[in-house]
Amino acid sequence: MLENRILNKALKSKVMSAESACEFIKPNMVVATSGFTPSGYPKAVPLALAEKIKKTGEEYHLTLITGASVGDELDGALARAGAIARRFPYQTNNEIRKQINSGKIKYQDMHLSHVPQWMSSGYFGKINIAIVEACLITEEGGIVPTTSIGITPQAIAEADMVIIEINTTQPLELVGCHDIYMTDLPPNRKPIPLLNPGDRIGTYYIPCDPSKIVAIVECAIPDKMRSLGETDEDSEKISKHIIKFFDCEVEAGRLPENLLPLQSGVGSVANAVLGGLIKSKYKDLTCFTEVIQDSMLDLIDAGKVKMASGTSFTPSDIGLKRLLENIEHYSKYCILRPQEISNNPILARQLGVISINTAIEIDIYGHVNSTMIMGSKMMNGIGGSGDFTRNSYISIFTTVSTAKNGLISSIVPMVSHVDHTEHDVQVVITEQGIADLRGLSPKERAEAIIQNCAHPDYREKLSDYFERASLEVQGHEPHILGEALSWHDKFLKTGSMK
Numbered sequence: 001m002l003e004n005r006i007l008n009k010a011l012k013s014k015v016m017s018a019e020s021a022c023e024f025i026k027p028n029m030v031v032a033t034s035g036f037t038p039s040g041y042p043k044a045v046p047l048a049l050a051e052k053i054k055k056t057g058e059e060y061h062l063t064l065i066t067g068a069s070v071g072d073e074l075d076g077a078l079a080r081a082g083a084i085a086r087r088f089p090y091q092t093n094n095e096i097r098k099q100i101n102s103g104k105i106k107y108q109d110m111h112l113s114h115v116p117q118w119m120s121s122g123y124f125g126k127i128n129i130a131i132v133e134a135c136l137i138t139e140e141g142g143i144v145p146t147t148s149i150g151i152t153p154q155a156i157a158e159a160d161m162v163i164i165e166i167n168t169t170q171p172l173e174l175v176g177c178h179d180i181y182m183t184d185l186p187p188n189r190k191p192i193p194l195l196n197p198g199d200r201i202g203t204y205y206i207p208c209d210p211s212k213i214v215a216i217v218e219c220a221i222p223d224k225m226r227s228l229g230e231t232d233e234d235s236e237k238i239s240k241h242i243i244k245f246f247d248c249e250v251e252a253g254r255l256p257e258n259l260l261p262l263q264s265g266v267g268s269v270a271n272a273v274l275g276g277l278i279k280s281k282y283k284d285l286t287c288f289t290e291v292i293q294d295s296m297l298d299l300i301d302a303g304k305v306k307m308a309s310g311t312s313f314t315p316s317d318i319g320l321k322r323l324l325e326n327i328e329h330y331s332k333y334c335i336l337r338p339q340e341i342s343n344n345p346i347l348a349r350q351l352g353v354i355s356i357n358t359a360i361e362i363d364i365y366g367h368v369n370s371t372m373i374m375g376s377k378m379m380n381g382i383g384g385s386g387d388f389t390r391n392s393y394i395s396i397f398t399t400v401s402t403a404k405n406g407l408i409s410s411i412v413p414m415v416s417h418v419d420h421t422e423h424d425v426q427v428v429i430t431e432q433g434i435a436d437l438r439g440l441s442p443k444e445r446a447e448a449i450i451q452n453c454a455h456p457d458y459r460e461k462l463s464d465y466f467e468r469a470s471l472e473v474q475g476h477e478p479h480i481l482g483e484a485l486s487w488h489d490k491f492l493k494t495g496s497m498k
Contacts, residue, residue: 362449
C-alpha cells in the first residue's frame with residue numbers, strides 16, 4: 001500500500017508499526033502534531049502510545065501542540081490515558097475539556113495565528129518530536145499533507161525527530177491542493193506576496209530533512225469528522241439578516257457586487273449561515289478563511305465561489321465522503337495553506353476580509369465572549385476568530401438570542417468573559433435582527449443591540465437595566481456592576497435567567 005506513497009527509496013527502511021514508532025516518544029516531551037478542526041491529524045501512533053501507557057502505567061506528562069482541534073484518536077485517547085500535562089492552543093474534545101476545567105491539564109487559550117511564531121521562537125520550549133499525517137513523501141523527502149496543514153510546517157522544521165503517518169484512506173489526488181509558504185522571524189521577515197485568495201506563492205509539499213524522519217507508519221484510519229446539525233429556523237433567519245446587511249452595503253457602495261473575501265468560523269451555525277448565500281444573488285465569491293465546510297462545497301457546486309483558501313477541509317462525515325470522492329473537482333477551487341498564512345492578520349487586513357464568527361454571549365455594549373461558560377469553564381477556545389475580527393474590513397458576530405430552551409439570554413448586560421472587545425465588534429446579528437454598531441457611542445450601541453438583537457422575553461429587562469444604569473451610575477459606559485454579574489449568578493443558582 002505504501003509503495004506509491006514513499007518516493008524517497010532511502011526512507012522505506014524507516015517503515016515500522018505504530019507500536020514501534022511510539023517508542024520514540026518519551027515522558028515529558030514536547031510533541032507537535034498535524035491536525036486542524038479535526039482533520040489531517042495522526043491517529044495510529046497516538047492510539048498505540050495510549051495503549052502502551054495503559055499497560056505499563058508509566059507517567060508521560062506530555063506537552064501537546066496542534067494546529068487546532070483534533071480527533072478523539074489523539075486528544076481523547078491520550079487524555080484518557082493521563083498522558084497530557086499541557087495543551088495548546090484549541091480543542092473540542094470532551095475529555096480534554098473536562099481535564100482542563102478540573103485543573104488536571106494546564107491549558108493556554110491562544111490566537112491561532114500566534115502559534116507558529118511561538119514554536120519558531122522557542123516559547124513552548126524545544127519541540128522534541130513531530131507526528132504528522134501525510135498522503136505522500138516526495139523523492140527529496142518533502143511531505144505532502146492530507147486534509148489540513150495547520151502548524152505542520154513549523155512542527156517539522158522545529159522538531160528534533162519526525163514521525164510520519166501515511167494515511168492510505170486519503171487520496172493521492174490531494175497532491176497539489178496545498179500551497180506551503182513559511183515566514184521568517186523578525187528582523188528578517190519579508191512581505192507575504194499574496195494579493196488574492198487564489199494566489200499560489202509556495203510549494204505543494206513541506207520541506208523536511210530526511211535525516212530527521214525516525215519512523216514512517218501506515219495508517220488506514222479515516223478522519224473522524226463531527227456531524228453538522230440541520231439548518232434550523234433561527235440559523236436561516238440569521239443568514240437572511242446577513243444577506244440583507246450585504247445588500248445594504250453594496251447599495252451604499254461600501255462593498256463590491258461580489259463582496260470581499262469571506263471568513264466564517266467552524267460549526268453548524270457557521271455552516272448554515274454561509275450556506276444561505278446559495279440562494280442569494282451573489283456570485284464570483286472568494287473566501288479567505290480557516291476551514292472549508294459543507295456549505296463551501298455547496299457554494300462551489302452552485303457556481304457561487306470561484307476560489308476558497310483555508311488551512312483545512314472540515315466537512316461533516318457525509319461531506320468528507322463527498323469531498324474525497326470528488327477531490328479532483330474541488331481541488332480546482334480550493335487551496336490549503338499553513339496556519340501562519342491562513343490566519344495571518346496582515347493578510348486579513350490586506351485582502352479586506354469580511355469575518356463572520358459565532359459568540360457564546362454578547363453584552364449590550366458589544367463585548368463578545370466566545371470561549372467561557374459562565375465566565376469560568378472553558379468550552380473550546382478562541383480559535384482564529386480574534387485573528388480575523390480585529391483585522392477584517394467588516395467584523396460580524398452571530399448568535400441565537402437565547403440558549404438552553406430560552407432559559408438563558410445570549411444578550412446580557414455584561415459578558416462573563418471578554419474575548420473580543422467593543423473596539424473590534426462592528427456588527428451583531430441574531431435571529432431577531434441586525435445591530436450595526438459602526439460609528440455609535442456605547443449608549444447608542446446598547447440601544448441598538450437590545451432593540452434589534454435581544455429576544456423579546458429579555459428585551460424589557462435589558463432595557464430596564466440599561467436605563468437605570470444610565471441614571472444611577474451615568475458615565476460613558478454605565479454599569480451597575482453587581483447587578484450585571486448577577487444575571488450569570490442567577491442562572492447558576494436557579495438554572496434560568498428569567
